[in-house]
Amino acid sequence: MSHDIILYDVELTTPNEIWSPNTCKTRFALNYKGIPYKTVWLKFPEIGKKIPEITKNEACRTVPIIIDVRNGNKVVHESWKIANYLEEAYPNTPSLFHGNIGAHFFIHEYCTKRLLPKIFKLNVFTVAEKAGEHQQWFVQTREKAFKTSLDKFVGDQSIHAKAITENLVALGRVLKHYPYLTGNQVGWADICLASYIIFLRVMRPDQFQALIVNDKKAGKEFVEWLKRMDKYMQLNPPAPAARI
Numbered sequence: 087m088s089h090d091i092i093l094y095d096v097e098l099t100t101p102n103e104i105w106s107p108n109t110c111k112t113r114f115a116l117n118y119k120g121i122p123y124k125t126v127w128l129k130f131p132e133i134g135k136k137i138p139e140i141t142k143n144e145a146c147r148t149v150p151i152i153i154d155v156r157n158g159n160k161v162v163h164e165s166w167k168i169a170n171y172l173e174e175a176y177p178n179t180p181s182l183f184h185g186n187i188g189a190h191f192f193i194h195e196y197c198t199k200r201l202l203p204k205i206f207k208l209n210v211f212t213v214a215e216k217a218g219e220h221q222q223w224f225v226q227t228r229e230k231a232f233k234t235s236l237d238k239f240v241g242d243q244s245i246h247a248k249a250i251t252e253n254l255v256a257l258g259r260v261l262k263h264y265p266y267l268t269g270n271q272v273g274w275a276d277i278c279l280a281s282y283i284i285f286l287r288v289m290r291p292d293q294f295q296a297l298i299v300n301d302k303k304a305g306k307e308f309v310e311w312l313k314r315m316d317k318y319m320q321l322n323p324p325a326p327a328a329r330i
């Protein structure tokens with residue numbers, strides 16, 4: 087299969103594991119639109135070297151970025167900008183925004199501000215462990231960025247778990263009435279929430295079970311919605327079968 091797009095993603099110790107919330111948004115958007123792509127995996131310390139080289143911008147030090155091979159190797163950085171780019175550059179693919187970009191952006195912002203930071207606090211020790219040989223690098227760079235120890239940064243995990251439950255209420259209520267977060271069609275809003283939930287599911291299956299599956303108010307709705315979203319939440323093309 088030819089690849090129109092190269093997607094840069096971040097790899098921990100398990101090869102081909104999709105876990106990173108921001109790169110998942112781009113991956114799931116490409117899956118949903120049916121645009122062929124290949125993944126280039128970077129280890130954490132490689133991101134700050136490789137991405138500024140590609141973007142020719144020292145300030146761009148995160149994934150996802152994409153290179154659109156079909157469009158003169160155009161480089162686009164940052165998941166929201168990539169979503170907008172894909173929508174414009176591939177108009178004959180299923181829409182992410184369905185003519186209502188504001189509603190999708192609102193849910194993107196809501197999930198990014200209200201859920202992701204709490205999920206990150208529940209996950210950060212597991213991410214550090216799974217960084218393997220780069221664990222120390224990961225911890226040191228986070229502590230420098232947060233200006234405190236990871237222990238202090240995380241604090242009481244039960245407070246974050248409670249905040250996640252509270253912030254899921256409104257989303258769960260929507261899913262009680264509609265199959266997707268903005269109504270009857272999958273869109274960017276669903277892709278954002280699914281990406282943040284996959285981050286929790288991979289890093290903290292215990293918390294995924296407690297906070298999503300067993301959510302007293304909307305657990306059933308979240309589980310049914312995740313089943314509907316599952317076909318987009320995949321590594322694509324799938325990893326080759328393990329050699330015996």
Ligand SMILES: N[C@@H](CCC(=O)N[C@@H](CS)C(=O)NCC(=O)O)C(=O)O
Binds near residue numbers: 107148
């Ligand atoms: N707003 C950005 C956030 C990107 C971001 O934070 N990416 C993380 C991976 S999920 C990253 O590249 N981190 C590099 C690092 O922390 O060193 C987006 O949505 O693209």
